[in-house]
Amino acid sequence: MKKEFSKLVASATILSSALLISVATASAAPALFAGVSSSVSSNDSLKSIGISPYEIKDTLTWTLDGSKTDPKNTGFSVTGGYGNVKLFAKNTGTHSFRIEVKHDYKNTVIFDQTVQPGDTVNPINNNDSPAVPAGNYTVQIYGGKGFPKGEVVLKSSDTQWPKN
Incomplete structure (x- = not known):
């Protein structure tokens, strides 16, 4: 039981970290790549990970x-x-x-x-x-x-x- 709980906590931590990195990358991308044309908007990036911004x-x-x-x-x-x-x-x-x-x-x-x-x-x-x-x-x-x-x-x- 304790081993199952540890696996669950580790999975949740990894998922949370991935989500934070994805959101930070999506919001920082315009500043990092100013002047570079891209076909994927930050809204598309957010939607791909399950976050629905207002379009x-x-x-x-x-x-x-x-x-x-x-x-x-x-x-x-x-x-x-x-x-x-x-x-x-x-x-x-x-x-x-x-x-x-x-x-x-x-x-x-x-x-x-x-x-x-x-x-x-x-x-x-x-x-x-x-x-x-x-x-x-x-x-x-x-x-x-x-x-x-x-x-x-x-x-x-x-x-x-x-x-x-």
Whole structure:
């Protein structure tokens, strides 16, 4: 029994060391080989050893300057396989506003969030509640009587975002 436990501890130690060396090598490689072209990215290296980094595909960064009552943006789309979407919204104005992110064809609303003055929201949708279809989206801001001011960022990933 003691011999089996020793073998198990030795195997775990070797595996941990190999993982640390692989991660250190992957993160140090860009600095060591600056200017050298490579067909394997550090993300590929990490995925090959079972670590799933975030591969961001589609991004929308939108600054609300307070000049429109209900601004609309049609510049966000989700590529197939990248249905894990994260929303970041910050309200720097004096009135609350509501953000709606709706699929253009299916009319599926993947986010409907209200942001109070001075607050930040950061919800995620990991292709559930509801599912996130690939395609184009309209991001609509409803400001009511106010003029929305702040920032809205949307990012899609092939890897699920951690639950907040």
